[in-house]
Amino acid sequence: MWAFRGHLRTCLAPLRSNAVASKAVQTHLPLKITRRTQYRPQNLGLLQYISFYQYTKLDATQLPQLRYQLLTDWAKMGVMGRVYIAEEGINAQITVPMSTLDNFKTYLDDLPWLDDALLNLGAVIDHNEQDPEKKCPFHTLHVRVRPHLAYDGLDKNLPMDNRGLELTPEEWHAELQDTSNKRIFDCRNYYEHDVGRFEGAERIMVDTFKDTWESLDSLLEGSSKDTECMIYCTGGIRCEKVGAYLTTKGYTNVKRLKGGIVHYGKHIRQHNLNSKFLGRNFVFDQRLSNEDQTYTEDILAQCYQCGEPCNTHVNCSNTLCHGLIIQCSTCSTQYDGACSASCQDYKHKMDKMDMEERRAFSKQNAVNFKHHLVPNARVRPGNPFHSFSKRTFSTFQVESSPLLNGYINERSHIPVKRNVVANWHAAISKDYTPAMMQKMITPGQAKYLQFLVQALNAPSVLEIGCFTGYSAVAMASAMPNGHVTTCDIDPKAIAWTRNQLKAQNVNNVELIDSPGIELIQTLIKEKASFDFVFVDGSKKDYKPIFDLLVTSDILEKQGWIVFDNTLFRGEVVEQAYGNGSPNQKTAIEIADFNDHVAQDNRTRSVICPMYDGLTLVQKI
Numbered sequence: 103m104w105a106f107r108g109h110l111r112t113c114l115a116p117l118r119s120n121a122v123a124s125k126a127v128q129t130h131l132p133l134k135i136t137r138r139t140q141y142r143p144q145n146l147g148l149l150q151y152i153s154f155y156q157y158t159k160l161d162a163t164q165l166p167q168l169r170y171q172l173l174t175d176w177a178k179m180g181v182m183g184r185v186y187i188a189e190e191g192i193n194a195q196i197t198v199p200m201s202t203l204d205n206f207k208t209y210l211d212d213l214p215w216l217d218d219a220l221l222n223l224g225a226v227i228d229h230n231e232q233d234p235e236k237k238c239p240f241h242t243l244h245v246r247v248r249p250h251l252a253y254d255g256l257d258k259n260l261p262m263d264n265r266g267l268e269l270t271p272e273e274w275h276a277e278l279q280d281t282s283n284k285r286i287f288d289c290r291n292y293y294e295h296d297v298g299r300f301e302g303a304e305r306i307m308v309d310t311f312k313d314t315w316e317s318l319d320s321l322l323e324g325s326s327k328d329t330e331c332m333i334y335c336t337g338g339i340r341c342e343k344v345g346a347y348l349t350t351k352g353y354t355n356v357k358r359l360k361g362g363i364v365h366y367g368k369h370i371r372q373h374n375l376n377s378k379f380l381g382r383n384f385v386f387d388q389r390l391s392n393e394d395q396t397y398t399e400d401i402l403a404q405c406y407q408c409g410e411p412c413n414t415h416v417n418c419s420n421t422l423c424h425g426l427i428i429q430c431s432t433c434s435t436q437y438d439g440a441c442s443a444s445c446q447d448y449k450h451k452m453d454k455m456d457m458e459e460r461r462a463f464s465k466q467n468a469v470n471f472k473h474h475l476v477p478n479a480r481v482r483p484g485n486p487f488h489s490f491s492k493r494t495f496s497t498f499q500v501e502s503s504p505l506l507n508g509y510i511n512e513r514s515h516i517p518v519k520r521n522v523v524a525n526w527h528a529a530i531s532k533d534y535t536p537a538m539m540q541k542m543i544t545p546g547q548a549k550y551l552q553f554l555v556q557a558l559n560a561p562s563v564l565e566i567g568c569f570t571g572y573s574a575v576a577m578a579s580a581m582p583n584g585h586v587t588t589c590d591i592d593p594k595a596i597a598w599t600r601n602q603l604k605a606q607n608v609n610n611v612e613l614i615d616s617p618g619i620e621l622i623q624t625l626i627k628e629k630a631s632f633d634f635v636f637v638d639g640s641k642k643d644y645k646p647i648f649d650l651l652v653t654s655d656i657l658e659k660q661g662w663i664v665f666d667n668t669l670f671r672g673e674v675v676e677q678a679y680g681n682g683s684p685n686q687k688t689a690i691e692i693a694d695f696n697d698h699v700a701q702d703n704r705t706r707s708v709i710c711p712m713y714d715g716l717t718l719v720q721k722i
């Protein structure tokens with residue numbers, strides 16, 4: 103481990119503001135950057151794997167030149183790998199031949215804008231190594247200009263001046279001797295967390311980094327601002343942003359592991375300590391979570407297909423899918439390395455084709471995998487394509503997948519006089535990010551609600567939790583002579599929805615600016631009544647809402663209530679069987695709500711394992 107400390111911060115200012123170029127970069131560059139000849143070095147001998155990053159302000163206008171310069175200079179030294187440069191800094195995973203390593207270090211030392219990066223030296227690799235797990239992960243050098251180092255999906259750039267207190271691995275290890283009153287947040291994706299994590303760490307459980315914020319907010323909901331938040335990720339790059347986010351939100355006791363799990367691993371190995379990081383560390387190259395990444399022998403994950411203990415990631419053998427799964431050797435044999443029976447079919451078909459046929463077939467079928475997430479993989483929060491917990495599906499049941507969701511939506515038919523739903527969806531996607539849209543029900547679910555309100559001939563519908571009106575409008579469009587009353591407390595969503603209702607001439611939806619419970623209490627006083635209620639607001643209100651609807655006359659006898667998200671990311675089942683974390687408040691609340699409903703004698707109810715879990719209740 104080696105850090106660039108050679109340059110004083112004072113020498114950074116002029117270069118940072120006006121030029122990104124190093125001394126070397128400042129030499130004369132051709133204005134037009136020409137296409138380079140293919141760079142594929144051979145026989146470089148022993149290679150040192152290196153990763154480093156640094157958040158530093160680079161001049162956006164100079165990035166293409168910097169890219170060109172790094173490509174040119176580093177290729178001369180035999181560097182291979184993936185480098186991202188952005189206005190906010192640099193992130194590199196590379197290999198450098200041992201023979202040029204000293205020159206390379208000097209080169210980096212001479213980059214005036216790079217003063218604080220921790221150079222993480224990984225394995226030494228023989229360039230001629232053929233073992234797929236040990237061979238060099240790179241064939242060439244890519245330097246790419248990106249808008250962000252770690253795309254956070256936030257509207258505004260995070261102020262990076264306060265990212266929390268940086269702890270050395272030694273300090274981090276000492277802090278973990280006593281974890282009482284500490285919250286430890288794993289800032290990595292769910293599949294990384296699955297196979298290895300610090301003891302007691304809470305998973306933020308995201309598909310991609312940009313989904314972190316909502317999930318983190320909900321984990322910290324109601325916590326005091328001086329909560330001790332310990333944050334970590336693989337190499338440190340993601341939790342620097344998470345640190346900045348938390349301090350911006352007012353959290354005053356944020357501590358972050360310098361250099362991430364990788365740096366920590368070196369420390370415990372060097373000092374022969376018992377690792378507080380359990381299991382395996384997932385890495386983003388062909389090694390994934392192989393044996394070399396073992397910190398302790400704990401097997402924390404299960405095969406996504408059979409549920410047996412397993413901690414080995416593989417990519418689906420259907421090259422069109424290539425989805426990442428945890429798969430045991432038995433399932434690997436049974437499915438030929440594919441993530442599902444349907445991917446196995448694709449693989450078999452393609453295995454029989456020659457190159458030309460395969461290319462044509464791939465081109466034709468790629469569209470089916472555009473939004474394909476791996477069936478049976480862990481639940482993703484709010485993801486419209488999410489499947490349920492791995493335990494929910496046996497291999498004999500239909501596996502949830504985007505393909506399946508799309509199929510269900512396309513093959514479900516609801517006769518409506520005027521189809522506003524598609525336009526409505528399009529209007530939302532213009533103004534809301536995909537992450538925000540994950541709050542909404544899916545198109546297939548919308549059809550399901552439409553089916554119910556039509557089949558039940560429910561003229562009067564109440565909805566709690568309107569957001570941008572997608573579910574309300576779907577139901578309203580299926581009942582032209584009926585009426586939907588909906589509510590929300592988010593002023594932005596309310597204003598947006600009211601505008602759209604006017605613009606799209608939807609007259610049978612009334613949106614009330616009120617918390618759900620208060621609205622129901624008012625409607626009870628006004629002796630209003632409804633035949634169908636869809637509840638999709640705050641989960642902690644589910645129980646009081648259920649009681650109000652069942653005990654009062656606001657819901658007609660034989661009337662229905664549908665509650666959304668009642669299996670909440672699969673975490674509810676884990677809670678119910680004692681496997682969940684005490685910090686998953688929402689899952690705990692829903693588990694309690696589900697018990698409450700199941701014990702109620704005034705209603706009949708059933709939980710459907712559809713989407714994020716739907717509970718159907720009928721008053722009897």
Ligand SMILES: C[S@@+](CC[C@H](N)C(=O)[O-])C[C@H]1O[C@@H](n2cnc3c(N)ncnc32)[C@H](O)[C@@H]1O
Pocket residue numbers: 541542543566567568569570571572573574589590591592595616617618619638639640643
């Ligand atoms: C999951 S979204 C609803 C999505 C919507 N049903 C759809 O499918 O398009 C939940 C909404 O409930 C709203 N909400 C939260 N707490 C609420 C409360 N106490 N009363 C009413 N709405 C609430 C949130 O502002 C958010 O817009």
